[in-house]
Amino acid sequence: MDHPATDARTVDRRIEDVLRAETPHVLGALVRRFGRFALAEEATQEALLAAGRAWTAGTVPDEPRSWLIRVGYRKMVDLIRSEQASRRREEEFAYSAAVLVDSDRPGPVLGDRDDSLLLLLLCCHPTLSETSQVALTLRAVGGLTTAEIAHAYGTTEATLGTRISRAKQTLKRSGARFEIRADEDLAARTTTVMRVLYLVFNEGYTASAGDELSRADLTAEAIRLTRMLCSHVPDDPEATGLLSLMLLTEARRSARTDTDDELVPLAEQDRSRWDSRLTAEGTRLIEQAWARNHVGPYQLQAAIAATHTQAGTSDETDWPQIAALYLWLEQLQPTAPVRLSRVVAVAHAFGPRRGVALLDEFDRTHGITDDPLVAQRARTVRAHLLDQLGDGTRAREQFRAAAELTANDSERRYLLRRAGDR
Template sequence: MTDQTTRAAVEAVWRLESTRLIAGLVGVVRDLAIAEDLAQDALLAALDQWPHEGVPPNPGAWLMTVAKRRALDMFRRSERRQQIYATVGRSIPMHLDVDMTDAVDRVEDDVLRLMFICCHPALTPEAQTTLTLKMIAGLSSREIARAYLTSESTIAQRLVRAKRTLTAAGAALEEPKGAEREERLTAVLAAVYLLFNEGYSATAGDMWTRPLLCKEALRLGRILTAVSPGEPEVFGLTALMEFQSSRLQARTRPDGTPILLDEQDRSTWDYAHIRRGLAALDQAAAGGNPGAYVLQAAIAAHHARSASAGETDWAAIAVLYEQLGRVSPSPIVELNRAVAVARAHGPQAGLAVLDRIGDAPALRGYHLLPAVRADFLAALGRTDEAEAELLRAAQMTANEQERAMLRTRAERLGENK
């Protein structure tokens, strides 16, 4: 195996296993920063050994074992040796060639446990969600900044402060129980939601979607419905992710170029996801007054139930967005409401909504604002303005597929003048 092939293999394993590796190590060492360092040490060991020894049959377990051995060496030199040595030592096989099939999954779900740990009450809600996205999804500061509509430097500073705060608080990195677990649930849901959104519409890179992130977020959502059966918003979020997941395969062509909702072949939607989404939404609706996730799921359900784009009940969707705006006020919600209003009542009505949010600080640099405005302007016959807005939107996005799509749309407008 060449060094280049090995490095590619290590990088692929790291993308798949790093979150579970860190999550499992936190359960052993009770320190997030140390867990990250140990995981990186294991990665370096793989880069050093795998070119000569080959990629092991269970690379995730190999990384975990190496990281635990490094932890054991560290604890031997630490003042806490008597406390932790026996616990760590019992979980480490003496040789790397033993069967390590179950070495990674120490608890029922290390990743979900780590999510609750990252949402420690010593942190602000924004820091909780940011840290969770970094640790669980491995999102970059840039990707998280896009989700928060803020700067990359702000997110980087937030991550540093979050880790320092956990250390200063002497936070025991244990899975919370009972009432404390419920208190952290809001932040966990926010992290799962942002994780899914990054998968559904990637911030940057040459792929418009990142299905593995969506799959992981949905998996976590389903687990949450089992551990929090009395929480309507848990079922609402899971329903929303089921509905959106049903369209993932239909959102891109074989070459990766995007397919917008109106152009999608709805026969390719995954109706098993839709059925599960409707069942989860029914469960959520039984909880009384709908929250933000339940309302978003109800909006997605209208699309899921519509046999064609032309049959979509945009007036009902506009009403749901109005309700969502009262429950969870946001310029993004208003941007989406503008689309629904335009489809239900005409592009001029949609522009009127956009005019009220055009100067919102949170939308500065947000490419979908000019992209949506372009749609309305084109429908009104204001082709030159629409073309300019599409080109402006293309400059704002960091996603290559989306940029190409926006430029193509602008070119087509120019050709049809």
């Protein structure tokens, strides 16, 4: 039998996992029924708090989603009443919720319907700015905290919180409903959804802060939602490419840390620990997408990931091919992260001196080392290249500078080890 303390921690973690997984479904059900996004989010939070108080070992209901939605419905009715809504509308809402509120069994609306994708599309409403679309979706569906989203944007938590609040008010003023009409630009909103899912996956693969390198719950949710997206747009090669990229990247996760949970760079990873099932599926998907002759950024990144998986060892990697793919990607997506990745590929393919020269060029033309999106990684890359060139003193300086810029404890420990400070 497990030690009681250990068992309690396990139970708490299970409850936390259930609540996290069910949150977007509960929020989606309430928005779909009542059409009030801000109130629905508040009611969802109230339901989660109620579950945290009520659920203990052995008391988690068989259908937690039904339980949460019933409680959420009650909270919605209370919130609508507190707004002093018209009696007629109040009675209609109360009546529509009564079946669920007064019954121990869920009504038809609860079922197994997954509202996550529709909730994603709602958050990507055309009345919102692109930044607000991404931020609101990460908060409502991805489950990221405001602080984590702010870190991704290089802004403050207060600023990001204000932006999210304004986005909710915009949805309310526009009368946005939990539905997608035929005349709406679904393709444009799907593109935004893909960008959001990509950000959620990246936050999970390398957490912006905390004592763990990655967050498997976020990568799993991003993959699940991307699978759902692909099922709705099966002819979109970029959606397929995004799923392929996620699977090929996730396949390496277990090899990214050692037995002491310390970071292991790609070149030093035990490739026998890569998930062969995910690798095979990801490779098959990118081959399918590539055959459609309409190449986009996600497909190119998936092709790069697939090139890594085809090599038995780091030394066998086709770095010239990867460098060429990054050059192509830079032409489609001239961003700081892409340029920095090209530096790494060029250094591997043609030597560290070429890599440093390209990094210097990007610093002169684009200020890449000072770009908040890649400042920490740029210093890490320069440190590795200087180390390879035998300039240990400057390399250690860059490793230390990079360590000061990360809030991820696992990354910081690795960088300080490379600097000789641990």
